[in-house]
Amino acid sequence: MLNMLHGEFYKLKKSRSFYISILIAMGLILLLYATLHMVDNIHEEEQSGNTRIVVKGEEEVVLDEEGNVVPISQQVGIMGIVQQMFDSHFTEFIIAIFISIFVTAEFGNGAIKNVVGKGYSRRTVFLSKLIAAVFVTIIMSLAIIMIIIVLGIPFLGKKGLEMLVWKDLSIYTGIQMIFGISFTGIITLVGEFTRSLAASISINLGILMFSTSITAGLDLLFHNLNWKASQYWVLDFQSACPITNFDQTFIIRGIIVSVIWFLITTVIGVMHFKKADVK
Amino acid sequence: MDYVLKTDGLTKQYGKHTVVDHVNMKVKKGDIYGFIGKNGAGKTTFMRMVAGLAFPVEGSMELFGSKDLEKQRVRIGSLIEQPGIYGNMTARENMEVMRKSLGITEKHAVEEILEFVKLSNTGKKKVKNFSMGMKQRLGIALALFTNPDFLILDEPINGLDPAGIKEIRDLLLELNQEKQITILISSHILGELSKIATRYGIIKDGVLMEEFEQEELEQRCRRCQKLIVDDVNRASAILEEKCHIFNYDVPQTGILRVFEGLDSTWNINKELILGGIKIKESYLAGQDLEGYFMDLLGGEKNA
Numbered sequence: 001m002l003n004m005l006h007g008e009f010y011k012l013k014k015s016r017s018f019y020i021s022i023l024i025a026m027g028l029i030l031l032l033y034a035t036l037h038m039v040d041n042i043h044e045e046e047q048s049g050n051t052r053i054v055v056k057g058e059e060e061v062v063l064d065e066e067g068n069v070v071p072i073s074q075q076v077g078i079m080g081i082v083q084q085m086f087d088s089h090f091t092e093f094i095i096a097i098f099i100s101i102f103v104t105a106e107f108g109n110g111a112i113k114n115v116v117g118k119g120y121s122r123r124t125v126f127l128s129k130l131i132a133a134v135f136v137t138i139i140m141s142l143a144i145i146m147i148i149i150v151l152g153i154p155f156l157g158k159k160g161l162e163m164l165v166w167k168d169l170s171i172y173t174g175i176q177m178i179f180g181i182s183f184t185g186i187i188t189l190v191g192e193f194t195r196s197l198a199a200s201i202s203i204n205l206g207i208l209m210f211s212t213s214i215t216a217g218l219d220l221l222f223h224n225l226n227w228k229a230s231q232y233w234v235l236d237f238q239s240a241c242p243i244t245n246f247d248q249t250f251i252i253r254g255i256i257v258s259v260i261w262f263l264i265t266t267v268i269g270v271m272h273f274k275k276a277d278v279k
Numbered sequence: 280m281d282y283v284l285k286t287d288g289l290t291k292q293y294g295k296h297t298v299v300d301h302v303n304m305k306v307k308k309g310d311i312y313g314f315i316g317k318n319g320a321g322k323t324t325f326m327r328m329v330a331g332l333a334f335p336v337e338g339s340m341e342l343f344g345s346k347d348l349e350k351q352r353v354r355i356g357s358l359i360e361q362p363g364i365y366g367n368m369t370a371r372e373n374m375e376v377m378r379k380s381l382g383i384t385e386k387h388a389v390e391e392i393l394e395f396v397k398l399s400n401t402g403k404k405k406v407k408n409f410s411m412g413m414k415q416r417l418g419i420a421l422a423l424f425t426n427p428d429f430l431i432l433d434e435p436i437n438g439l440d441p442a443g444i445k446e447i448r449d450l451l452l453e454l455n456q457e458k459q460i461t462i463l464i465s466s467h468i469l470g471e472l473s474k475i476a477t478r479y480g481i482i483k484d485g486v487l488m489e490e491f492e493q494e495e496l497e498q499r500c501r502r503c504q505k506l507i508v509d510d511v512n513r514a515s516a517i518l519e520e521k522c523h524i525f526n527y528d529v530p531q532t533g534i535l536r537v538f539e540g541l542d543s544t545w546n547i548n549k550e551l552i553l554g555g556i557k558i559k560e561s562y563l564a565g566q567d568l569e570g571y572f573m574d575l576l577g578g579e580k581n582a
Contacts, residue, residue, distance in 0.1 A: 007380030011365070014372055110363035114421055115380055117330045117359075119352035277333040279360075 004115065004128035012102065012136065021098040025144050026151070028090060032081055033155040036073035043072065077163045078152040079172075082145055083243045086176045089208045089235065095140050095180065096187050096204040099133045104191025104200040113278050126273040130188050130266060137184045141177050145169075165244065172243045175251060179238040182258035185265035186234075192269050195279065211235055234261050281308040281344075283429045283461045284329060288338035291324050291485075298324045300485035301338065306429075306463055306478075311455050313476030314465040317576055321485040322465040323360060326433050329463070330357040343428070356427035358435055362418025366407030370398045370417050373406060377421050388424070396420040396450065412443030419450065430454065432464045436471060444471055451475055469569045481575050488575065502565030504544045506535040509557040517554040522547055536564070 012018060076084075085091050106112045106129070115125055152160045186207065191200040215236055218229035230236035237254040284306040291299040299321040306312045316322045327333040329340065331352050342351035364373050374389040393399040396416040401409070406417065415435055422430060432451075436444045452475055454460045466472045479496060481488045491499075508514045511529055518524045518537065524547070526539040540547060541563065548561055 003382035004380050006382070007376050010379050011376055014368055016367055110361050111365065112363065113330070113332050113357075113359065114363045114377060116332055117352065117355065117357045118381060118425065119331070119349050119355075121349060275334065277327070279332075 001124050001128055004120065004124060005131060007115075008128060008132035009135075012132070015102060017098055017101045018136075021094050021140065022143055022147075025091070025094050025140075026147050028094075029081065029085070029144070029148050029151055032084065033073070033151055036076055037155055040071040040073050073156055074159060074163070078149055078156065078160055079164060079169060079243050081148050081152065082169065082172065085144060085148065086172075087239050087241070089238065091141060091144050091176075092180060092183055092208055092235075092238070093205065094144075095137050095184070096208060097201055098140065099136055099184060099187045100191060100197060100200040100204060102136060103129045103133045103188060104194075105197045107192055107195045107279075110279055116278050122274040122276075123270050126192065126270050127266075129192075130185065130269065133184045133188050134181050137180045138177060141173065141180055145173055168244045168246075171246060172241065175241055175246075175254065176238060178255055178258050179234050179241070182234045182262045183238070185262040185269075189265040189269045192273055192276075208235065212239055232257055234258050282306065282341070283308050283310070283343060284340065284463065285344075286329070286338065286340040289325065289328060289335050289340060290337035291321070291328060291333065292336050298485050299328070299335070302482070302485075302487045304480055304487060305490070306461060308461055309455070309459060310478045311451065311462045311464065311476050313472040313479045314463060314482065315469065315472065315479060315572055315576070316465070316482035320482045322482055323433050325482070326357070326359050326431050326463065326465065330355060330359060330431050332357075332359065353425060354428045355431060356419075356422030356424070356429070357431040357433075358415070358418040358422045359431065359433040362414055362421065364406050364414065364417055364421070367405055369403055370401045370406060370409075370413075370420075373417060374420060374424075377424050381424055383424065392420045392423050395423070397446070410443070411438045412440070412446060415439065415443070415447060416450070419447075423454075426458075428460060430460050430462045430464075432462065434465055434467065436466055436468055444468065448475055469572045473569075481572070483576060496571070500565060500571045501538060502541065502563065503536040503538050504541055504547060505560070505562055505564040506537065506547075506551070506558060507533055507560040508535060508551065509533070509559070511535060513554065514551055514556045517550055517556065518547065521550040521554065 112125065112129075116122065149161075149164070156163075187200075187204050190203050190207075194200050194203060211233060212230070212235050215230040215233045222229070230240075231253065234254075234257055237250075237257060240250070241254070242250075282305055284304065286302055286304045288301040288303060289299060290297065290301050302321075302325060304325075314322050314326070324333060328335050329342075331348065339346070340348065342348055343354060345351050365376065368376070370393060371389060374393060378386070378389055390399060393401075396419055398413060398416055398420060401413070406414065409417065419430075419432070419435065422432075430451075435451075436447050439447065448471060451462060451464070455462055455475075464472065464476070473493075473496070477493050478490065479493070480490045506514065511533060514535055515527070515529070518527060518535075522540065524537060524540055527535055527537040530536055537544075537547060544561065544563065548558060551558055
């Protein structure tokens with residue numbers, strides 16, 4: 001198993017798609033900051049009366065202790081951007097695509113037969129791929145948070161860093177990572193079942209885009225029974241996770257649901273791969 | 280007899296379709312076993328089962344005399360269908376992935392194998408830019424890690440130009456003769472296969488029709504004068520006494536096959552007639568290996 005992981009990490013180091021994925025994440029984050037910055041500029045011009053843009057409707061203005069208007073970028077802050085990246089599954093999108101390229105493709109393109117044909121047990125092969133995918137999830141999640149913090153400095157200045165609650169950010173990162181790892185189990189399982197890069201990416205992105213809408217629909221459908229599908233789906237936990245004032249019940253329930261999903265997908269994946277023919 | 284591979288009734292089905300049907304194959308140590316069959320005959324599926332990439336629905340196999348297949352497969356190297364390589368990496372990087380995955384600590388092993396397959400000078404060229412022959416050689420290089428005793432190669436010369444085919448052929452002969460590696464190889468290019476194989480297996484519709492040695496094949500394909508006569512014994516005596524021909528056989532009653540004096544068959548016919556033998560038919564027989572295989576497989580071109 002360790003040898004297999006050694007090989008996986010070497011591949012990761014050499015993988016161009018890994019660095020491209022990080023760059024895409026960086027671009028998205030930059031876009032988010034730039035949008036906030038633009039909104040702030042519009043507001044500023046609006047207040048000084050130098051704008052031709054007409055903003056309809058009332059907006060709640062937040063004032064600081066000295067009575068100055070707090071820019072929206074500072075209201076959102078680094079923590080807000082982190083939350084935005086995870087809640088809206090941006091991070092999972094990037095991770096799902098990269099894992100599909102890095103791990104799943106091997107089930108379909110024949111590279112996996114090099115090790116299966118060398119007498120490694122099927123269980124070892126599948127688990128090593130899963131562990132590599134989990135490792136990728138952790139690294140990418142951390143890299144994305146780092147990028148958000150680093151890019152936040154030029155946009156939000158020193159104040160942005162001062163507003164950062166490191167303890168909350170660490171807890172939030174840890175919880176989101178647990179949810180992310182759980183979803184990685186699903187991504188890997190989909191890849192093992194489909195054995196096709198295109199199918200794997202499409203299905204995983206489909207799950208990311210529509211599953212929470214489906215669980216919301218199911219919640220409505222079964223509201224009379226007092227049963228909520230969203231309380232059993234890891235992506236709903238990811239979306240609903242608070243970044244401060246953590247609710248213990250939510251966290252414990254989220255962790256239990258994540259662990260169960262991860263175990264189920266791992267067992268199914270191992271069982272299926274044990275009996276599956278390799279291309 | 281030392282067998283590297285022995286299968287007993289190996290069968291594979293996809294749904295109701297039987298792809299490999301109770302195949303009993305024996306590959307001896309040191310063999311270059313040419314596995315021949317048309318497209319869809321079951322060659323690749325059979326090889327995949329031997330390599331552990333697919334599971335049989337029935338039957339069993341022994342590798343190196345053992346039933347502990349997982350353990351024995353470390354001694355196998357395989358290149359089945361396309362080589363499993365990473366196009367965005369160089370040959371050396373592909374080999375490194377394999378070296379690390381297999382836990383081989385000797386770093387020089389990569390260089391040695393690349394040198395052996397003549398890919399050591401490819402530098403930073405990405406594998407996706409390799410020619411077909413180079414990719415195949417890299418596939419063989421990957422299969423050669425852990426110094427296998429048994430190499431399974433599925434169509435390794437498919438799509439190669441004549442120079443590429445010769446390179447692979449020389450490489451396989453070197454592996455067999457110098458490193459004593461037993462090879463199971465399938466190919467559509469039967470003429471090429473016959474230049475290296477020492478033993479053959481013919482598969483048709485999933486059934487292993489025949490297994491035979493190279494010598495036997497040569498014998499079967501040997502050029503001869505075929506004579507259908509009324510009295511084989513008397514004809515044999517005339518051949519020996521009058522024509523001084525001793526290299527002949529009697530494969531069936533009433534049939535003589537003469538293997539010498541083929542440039543003066545008129546003389547044989549003359550002596551037999553003068554000796555009172557009734558010749559019903561006399562003709563030159565024998566075919567090239569490709570033709571022979573085609574006949575065995577049912578006469579179509581895509582063996």
